[in-house]
Amino acid sequence: MNRAALVQAEDLAKIFDVSAPWLNRVLERKPRQLLHAVDGVSFSIERGRTLALVGESGCGKSTVARLLVGLYEPTRGGMHFDGQDAHAAFKRPEGRKLRRRIQMIFQDPYASLNPRWLVRDIVGEPLREHEILQEGPALRARVGELLQSVGLSPLDMAKYPHQFSGGQRQRISIARALATQPDFLVCDEPTSALDVSVQAQVLNIMKDLQRERGLTYLFISHNLAVVRHVADQVGVMYLGRLVEVADKARLFEAPQHPYTRMLLEAIPKMKHTGEARTPVQGEVPNPLNPPTGCTFHPRCPHANARCKAERPPLQMLRGVQVACHAVEENRI
Ligand SMILES: Nc1ncnc2c1ncn2[C@@H]1O[C@H](COP(=O)(O)OP(=O)(O)O)[C@@H](O)[C@H]1O
Numbered sequence: 001m002n003r004a005a006l007v008q009a010e011d012l013a014k015i016f017d018v019s020a021p022w023l024n025r026v027l028e029r030k031p032r033q034l035l036h037a038v039d040g041v042s043f044s045i046e047r048g049r050t051l052a053l054v055g056e057s058g059c060g061k062s063t064v065a066r067l068l069v070g071l072y073e074p075t076r077g078g079m080h081f082d083g084q085d086a087h088a089a090f091k092r093p094e095g096r097k098l099r100r101r102i103q104m105i106f107q108d109p110y111a112s113l114n115p116r117w118l119v120r121d122i123v124g125e126p127l128r129e130h131e132i133l134q135e136g137p138a139l140r141a142r143v144g145e146l147l148q149s150v151g152l153s154p155l156d157m158a159k160y161p162h163q164f165s166g167g168q169r170q171r172i173s174i175a176r177a178l179a180t181q182p183d184f185l186v187c188d189e190p191t192s193a194l195d196v197s198v199q200a201q202v203l204n205i206m207k208d209l210q211r212e213r214g215l216t217y218l219f220i221s222h223n224l225a226v227v228r229h230v231a232d233q234v235g236v237m238y239l240g241r242l243v244e245v246a247d248k249a250r251l252f253e254a255p256q257h258p259y260t261r262m263l264l265e266a267i268p269k270m271k272h273t274g275e276a277r278t279p280v281q282g283e284v285p286n287p288l289n290p291p292t293g294c295t296f297h298p299r300c301p302h303a304n305a306r307c308k309a310e311r312p313p314l315q316m317l318r319g320v321q322v323a324c325h326a327v328e329e330n331r332i
Pocket residue numbers: 016018035036037055056057058059060061062063064287
């Protein structure tokens with residue numbers, strides 16, 4: 001076990017039963033359908049560091065997020081948080097203590113903030129809920145501090161969410177997530193709904209908060225350009241599995257997995273203006289009917305017979321963790 005790790009996911013898996021109702025299945029002779037949204041994901045995050053998860057839509061990023069904060073029970077595997085089995089703890093009464101320490105920020109601040117509540121109540125709710133403070137002057141003062149910590153004014157507590165811009169609303173979500181003084185924040189595409197100029201402001205606030213409070217982040221994004229700003233380590237997901245995990249600098253300089261290479265080639269090249277970027281080729285396959293062997297093989301320029309038959313394990317190759325036969329065989 002990695003001693004410095006605050007968060008350690010081990011073989012995390014979530015299978016959804018998406019079968020038609022029983023009667024339809026019997027009448028129409030349809031088989032049960034199981035969707036492997038997350039299928040054996042392991043990683044660790046050191047205290048005070050950021051692991052970013054990237055991958056196209058549908059590859060299982062949000063499901064990992066929901067597993068980590070205890071919104072989903074894993075079908076297999078689990079998570080250790082600060083040395084304890086988190087999913088076992090979530091079920092016990094002491095689980096509340098753990099839930100305080102792990103908070104989530106969602107993509108859409110419009111949907112995640114109750115429009116009929118004052119900001120005071122939105123940010124103060126976790127304090128009341130976890131019985132940290134009762135309604136009263138101390139709670140107000142604490143809400144004011146939380147708003148200031150994300151660059152808003154304490155006076156903003158008397159307003160409603162619709163009175164703020166998208167970026168300000170996401171700051172309110174962050175203030176709310178910080179209310180219980182968590183050590184781990186799971187951020188699921190926190191800036192994807194925002195304009196590019198506003199994204200940078202919110203990302204900078206998140207980085208400052210991390211530095212000041214020693215926060216540990218799992219940061220989810222489909223956008224590698226955003227990941228470049230925030231991550232220490234990057235995990236690339238494809239159809240429910242990690243296909244590459246590497247330090248950020250290493251991943252951007254020398255991507256190994258053909259999927260990572262494809263994603264990187266699709267980023268607009270700032271330095272070489274005019275140079276055409278290569279759009280991501282092909283589409284993510286249907287997760288209900290995944291390809292055999294390496295699930296990336298239908299889109300991979302290096303696929304061969306072994307790739308179609310045999311699933312490559314995630315293993316240490318060339319100093320990074322990567323799941324690819326061609327890398328193992330030194331063909332690429
Ligand atoms: N509650 C659910 N029930 C059934 N299928 C789900 C559920 N949540 C997610 N999925 C499916 O699991 C896969 C992964 O989804 P998700 O974790 O949301 O991916 P991402 O966040 O990377 O876009 C998708 O195929 C999605 O349709």
